[in-house]
Amino acid sequence: QVSVLYFARSAELAGLRCETLSVPREITSLKLWEEIVKAHPRLAVIQDQVVLAVRQEYVLLGDQLLVLQPGDEVAIIPPISGG
């Protein structure tokens, strides 16, 4: 079970900021994204412009294999605009 955090446009599309999700311990970043989209289909529109942050490290959507621990933070990161 991981904590999924939603920010900016992704929070608007998902309708929430934070939830727990049950996912396999080992999963590719793309598959993890797909699980999240299953729960919140409106997120599909931003798929090309989003990265994840797993344990506060950026991860591109793709084949990268993640090894998740219970309670890990996974954040949905739309294009940033700080500064």
Added chain:
Amino acid sequence: MEESEDVPKDFIKLKSEKLSVDDVSELVVSPYCGAVSLFIGTTRNNFEGKKVIHLEYEAYTSMAETEIKKICRDVRQKWPSVKHIAVHHRLGVVPITEASVIIAVSSPHRAESLEAVMYCINTLKASVPIWKKEIYEDEYSWKENKECFWANSEK
């Protein structure tokens, strides 16, 4: 001489209150430094012909602070003579002309602090998880920095 004067410090703050240039400058001033360089990011009142009412910022706070710490670490590697670094970013509503971000760097001579400030703001825009929403009269828009490598730059 106090030993604490020699220790370079990073001052990182994300807060919803109005930012103060005086406060941020004072954090980095040092008797060993002849230069303090500053960058202030302020809110423009227009974008593509639309009137901007105000900006709203949100952040993945814990990761944003970590990413800013990484930027400070990189600055010290590239410009070892840099003494103190302060990065203050405002969150929540920021009215027009008020500052959203203030970066201050002190160094013995001016070249390093000037270059370090530019590096800080450019890298912040590329890597720190903070988002800006521009509020117009009829609508709003989540902005995307061109430095952000995962944004689609259609414009």
